[in-house]
Amino acid sequence: MESLRCQIERFSLECHPHYIREQRQATAQKLTFDNFTDILGFLKDDRSSLHSCLLVSRDWFKMVVPLLWYRPFAHKLEKEKAALIIRTYVSCLEEQGRQRLMADGIKFHDLPKPFIDYPRYLRAFDFEHFRQAIDDSVSTLEISNPACDIITTLCREVLGYCLCNRSSGLRILKIDLLNVELYGPFLDIATIPGIENVLSQLQRFELLYLFETGDETSKRLSSLFTSMSSCSRNIHSISIIIHRVRTHLPSYFIESLAQLIQSQNKLRALSLNRFWNMSSSATIFTAMLKQAESLIYLRITPKDEYYDLINVLKCCTNLETLELLDLSPTKDSYMSLLNIPRNILNIKRLYCYDDWVNSEDEVMTKALILNMCTENLKILTLESAIPALMDLIGEYCSKITILSISISSNYLQNLLELISRLPLIHLTIGKTSRNNADKFNFTSEILQQFIISVPSTLISFGINFIIDTDNLAYLLREFPVQLKVISLYETRMSCDEVLYIILEYAIARRSLKELRYEMRKSRYMTSFSENMLSMARTIIPIIKQVKHFGDPIYEDYFETHYVY
Structure with a gap:
């Protein structure tokens, strides 16, 4: 396949008059302006190359600027760069917005109105890195009102009146709320005027959240989920990772999240850690079941909910990748109750993670999934494998080409027989990893067999x-x-x-x-x-x-x- 740089060089060459005259084939296809725009799109994360293209011509400039500003907060920025980006966005505020900042005692000097509407190009918003950029900007400001909540004010103006109101629509929204005390008070996205239009084209939503009892942020997030359920119906990927501190999430939160999942027209990727209790399991798995046929990627932590999980997997006819985290052991007696069908899960990639060390008389939950897999399985990551699981792999998943496996030293012989x-x-x-003293004993005989x-x-x-x-x-x-x-x-x-x-x-x-x-x-x-x-x-x-x-x-x- 021709590399991107080669395609760019070919485009420049084809635009040269001498090259055009030398073309012998009248039917030879040339790259159009739209083709070249698509090529540059593949360089959207190579900021150095994009900056080098800015001054080539006016047309190049028009193509490159949207790529440079589609996701300015994708990573943690150096302090100077972060402050520059926030200043640039503040310079795009209307006069009314600047006056509101000044009324709160926040002054930005030497901010001429730019001729480019930078907020228009925002497509991806990473909340945590945005907040860090706001923090870095505060140290460069002249504050005349020390009592002013600077960070909240800046976030409200820049996020609400500048980015959300002027963006043509977000494709990615990432919210990181591990420190609710810092971030919670101004996280009220659902109340921003025009937010429905901004989120109407959303394709990817991720939430990382630390919930504590009495946390008002859960209500704000629940309101956001409800709003997104009506205005964001074409999300392709949802990832929800919630950590709890010895408490349960309120039922309204679980229900609004389930509503968000169910409301999507065609959800393709879903990632959930187990943040609900047993009383809410039916709500979550019912929502998952609604999207089962369209899912191609599923990541979940199924704590003692194997019956519900198996029912979902039975309906995942297009699933390609399955990630299972923190699995717990399952006895043969429980496994027989599930009446698991064979060869119905046509996944290509299976990743199973846990820290359990198994005894021979105990069949891990992973056997449930391996028993459902077909020879379509090509990639397998399996932690804490025992001989019974290796036998299943050899019998039912014999077309695997990429295998990552961890075992006890006692099972090295079994593994060597499998990989052969x-x-x-x-x-x-x-x-x-459970027992650090358990080491492989590489005798001459074992090395030879290896x-x-x-x-x-x-x-x-x-x-x-x-x-x-x-x-x-x-x-x-x-x-x-x-x-x-x-x-x-x-x-x-x-x-x-x-x-x-x-x-x-x-x-x-x-x-x-x-x-x-x-x-x-x-x-x-x-x-x-x-x-x-x-x-x-x-x-x-x-x-x-x-x-x-x-x-x-x-x-x-x-x-x-x-x-x-």
């Missing part, structure tokens, strides 16, 4: 366990396939001694294209030295950090499956 039968392209092996078991299709290998350098050197030296990618998920393996062994492999095999490693979580953990990394970069083309083995993928999914 799968057409794997990527394999990551980890050790269950080498024999490696599928001929494998090109990527991930290490999420401890192995001494001598055994690692032997394993890589005798590895039967040419690896293109090596990933180190165990931070204690991110040391110069291990990197040296990997470099020896890269030089000897000349196949390694990428090294991924998890960055240490504290200064007390080992990590590569800068000298070794510099040397490694001369040998391995790509060296980058990787997410933790057990980290959920929903954020990546929401970012990559969204069209602005």
Whole structure:
């Protein structure tokens, strides 16, 4: 596939008169202005490249400005940049808005009216980073009224009268409310004039919220859900993560959220942690059932609600990705009561996360799902796998090409037998995290069997366990396939001694294209030295950090499956 930069270069070349004269094929298709706009759209997150395009021509300027301002608060900004963006938005306020700021004692100097209506291009709003930008701007202001609630006033003016009223419509709304005391008082989006029009084109909604008893924010959010249920009917992705402090969410909150989920015309992605109690389960799962046929991605924490979950999954005819978090064990007796059908879940990707270590007489809830899967399953992440689960994988999910699995050291032999039968392209092996003293015993016999078991299709290998350098050197030296990618998920393996062994492999095999490693979580953990990394970069083309083995993928999914 032609790269974006090549497409841009080709566009410039095709516009050159000499090139046009030299064209021999009269039917050759040329990129139009609209084509080029689409190409630039793929660079919307490459701000450096976009800035370099601004001054090429007037037409380029018109194409680039909307891309630079569609999501200004996507990430935490440096203080100076944050203050500049807020000042720019304040400069777009009408005179009445500026007067309201001045009446509250907030003065911005030297703010000429811009000739570009920047708020018009806002398509994605990230509340937490917006609030941080407001905080950074406050330190640059001249305040004549110290008693004024500066942050609330600025948020009201910039968010309400500038961004929401002038935007052509949001596509993304992300609300992060982990500190309700700071953010709650001015989070009253539902009362902003014209908010229905702003949210009418919303496609992605995410909420991260810490609920406490007596919290008024829950009422504001419930009002927002109710408003969105009538004006935002085409949301594609909803993610609701709510943490509770030894209390239950009020029923009106659960009901308004369920109404929001049910009201969507075609919800494609849904992510929910378990923030409801058993009395509200029916409300949530009824809403999920309403969207089951359109869902292609589902992430959920099913605490003892397997019957309801199975009923939803039975109806998920288009589901491609399923993420299950914090699973608890299920006895065989309970499993038989569910009367689970086989081969009805045509998902391509399954991710199961938990911290349980299982006994042989206990079948994990994951068996329920694996029993429903077909050979359509290609990607599987499975924590705390036991032999019974590995047998299910080998029997019913034999077409898996990407496997990430963690096991107890007692089950290494079973895993090696499994991987020898799968057409794997990527394999990551980890050790269950419950018992740190439980380590793989890499005897000469086990290492030999490991080498024999490696599928001929494998090109990527991930290490999420401890192995001494001598055994690692032997394993890589005798590895039967040419690896293109090596990933180190165990931070204690991110040391110069291990990197040296990997470099020896890269030089000897000349196949390694990428090294991924998890960055240490504290200064007390080992990590590569800068000298070794510099040397490694001369040998391995790509060296980058990787997410933790057990980290959920929903954020990546929401970012990559969204069209602005």
